[in-house]
Amino acid sequence: DAKTTQPTSMDCAEGRAANLPCNHSTISGNEYVYWYRQIHSQGPQYIIHGLKNNETNEMASLIITEDRKSSTLILPHATLRDTAVYYCIVRDFGNEKLTFGTGTRLTIIP
Amino acid sequence: KAGVTQTPRYLIKTRGQQVTLSCSPISGHRSVSWYQQTPGQGLQFLFEYFSETQRNKGNFPGRFSGRQFSNSRSEMNVSTLELGDSALYLCASSLLKSQETQYFGPGTRLLVL
Numbered sequence: 398d399a400k401t402t403q404p405t406s407m408d409c410a411e412g413r414a415a416n417l418p419c420n421h422s423t424i425s426g427n428e429y430v431y432w433y434r435q436i437h438s439q440g441p442q443y444i445i446h447g448l449k450n451n452e453t454n455e456m457a458s459l460i461i462t463e464d465r466k467s468s469t470l471i472l473p474h475a476t477l478r479d480t481a482v483y484y485c486i487v488r489d490f491g492n493e494k495l496t497f498g499t500g501t502r503l504t505i506i507p
Numbered sequence: 508k509a510g511v512t513q514t515p516r517y518l519i520k521t522r523g524q525q526v527t528l529s530c531s532p533i534s535g536h537r538s539v540s541w542y543q544q545t546p547g548q549g550l551q552f553l554f555e556y557f558s559e560t561q562r563n564k565g566n567f568p569g570r571f572s573g574r575q576f577s578n579s580r581s582e583m584n585v586s587t588l589e590l591g592d593s594a595l596y597l598c599a600s601s602l603l604k605s606q607e608t609q610y611f612g613p614g615t616r617l618l619v620l
Contacts, residue, residue, distance in 0.1 A: 431608075433611075438595070438614075438616075439613060439614070440511070440597050440599075440611035440612050440613050440614050441550070441597070441599075441611045442611070443608050443609070443610060443611075446608065484550075494540070494552045494555065494563055494565070495540075495542075495550075495552065495599075495609060496552065497542075497549055497550035497551075498549070499549060
């Protein structure tokens, strides 16, 4: 699986959009970009995933660059409950193994 | 639909003992994966089961084993526990063998004394 690089930590004001970047410069054509988050001591929560196109669901939006070497997770209106560690993962379709990096610790500030 | 459930949620054992952890996947899900999370190593993949067969295995010693039953429920076993096995053990399930999205349970926190 390709490796990902994420900032160690970020802060965001409550109510603002949180933009979390991820670099995956060695991603291959059949690898998806997944985002999970983990609130302290809980199991990781699936957020969103994509291959080439931008994706949006009720939780977030995923913007993938045209060359697929980086992506951004957008939480449109951050709340205090969005404080968590966010993991960006690239994964080969059909491979059940998820390789987690160190993630970004996002703190939402009141 | 109920999520992934794991039992027990907390466990304390002593070195040399063995432990069995249980995972019930989301109804209808057939693939179960196990992960270990420690402060030092982060989240690491242990193994994955589909249709009662281990399909993928991470880089862990043979003391770590697992199995899956016909109802897709899974157990993992750690024998001869070491202090370093203290961790949060997470189970994740997905619908099919190549299903994209894994959904995680709350985890079992194991403390080895």
